[in-house]
Amino acid sequence: MIGAGYHEPMAGTDGQAPRGGARGEGSDPARVKRSLAYPAPVERLLAELTRLPGIGKRSAERLAFHILKHDRADADHLAKAIADVKRAIGHCSVCSNLTEADPCPICCDDARDRSTVLVVEQPKDLIALEQAGMYRGIYHVLLGCLSPLDGVGPEDLTLADLIERVKNPEANAGGVRITEVILGMNPTVEGDGTTLLLMDRLHGLGVSISRLARGLPAGWSMQLASKAVLADAIEGRVRVAEP
Numbered sequence: 001m002i003g004a005g006y007h008e009p010m011a012g013t014d015g016q017a018p019r020g021g022a023r024g025e026g027s028d029p030a031r032v033k034r035s036l037a038y039p040a041p042v043e044r045l046l047a048e049l050t051r052l053p054g055i056g057k058r059s060a061e062r063l064a065f066h067i068l069k070h071d072r073a074d075a076d077h078l079a080k081a082i083a084d085v086k087r088a089i090g091h092c093s094v095c096s097n098l099t100e101a102d103p104c105p106i107c108c109d110d111a112r113d114r115s116t117v118l119v120v121e122q123p124k125d126l127i128a129l130e131q132a133g134m135y136r137g138i139y140h141v142l143l144g145c146l147s148p149l150d151g152v153g154p155e156d157l158t159l160a161d162l163i164e165r166v167k168n169p170e171a172n173a174g175g176v177r178i179t180e181v182i183l184g185m186n187p188t189v190e191g192d193g194t195t196l197l198l199m200d201r202l203h204g205l206g207v208s209i210s211r212l213a214r215g216l217p218a219g220w221s222m223q224l225a226s227k228a229v230l231a232d233a234i235e236g237r238v239r240v241a242e243p
């Protein structure tokens with residue numbers, strides 16, 4: 001019976017085995033398709049990888065073959081890291097930063113100034129600011145920025161949570177009333193659009209609103225700066241002496 005099973009795919013052909021695989025490739029479309037596809041588990045991996053942002057078919061193939069080439073232990077570590085991150089990590093119910101504990105350690109830190117909230121687009125922006133080690137307030141992570149072309153609207157951001165934190169001290173970390181909101185969106189078209197939206201929504205809520213300074217980065221040359229950076233630097237100039 002097993003033998004019959006193995007021969008079953010040949011049913012419907014003339015019953016002669018193709019020689020060297022050359023025959024039949026043009027005459028049986030189903031057979032051609034089968035021989036050109038990867039084995040099913042590889043196809044499944046490729047399908048999952050191409051669902052990731054920025055990963056096209058070629059990148060997915062490169063990643064899949066890297067996984068296939070290396071030890072099984074490496075693949076197990078990768079699979080475990082993905083499973084662990086989904087199981088152990090969530091968003092802080094106050095600031096929406098990624099965290100193992102809720103509220104996150106930053107929101108829980110009563111040594112920080114919890115009346116000042118710096119709004120950023122993504123957790124990676126918060127990490128960059130924390131690494132600079134200069135800011136002692138707390139944060140709010142929007143988890144994105146306005147991008148109408150990508151279908152991202154205000155309702156896709158954690159904007160409502162921020163407004164609630166500003167209006168209701170109980171919703172903020174430590175029950176502290178927010179007095180200043182600092183807008184720290186990226187200097188992009190989408191970031192600027194998000195800044196305008198937040199300025200509009202926060203207006204009249206009794207908080208001062210500021211924006212991170214932007215312009216020429218320290219250690220840079222003016223000749224390397226783009227027109228947009230120079231325009232920001234001129235607009236954001238700081239007075240250093242009065243007459």
Ligand SMILES: [Zn+2]
Nearest residue numbers: 092095104107
């Ligand atoms: Zn938090």
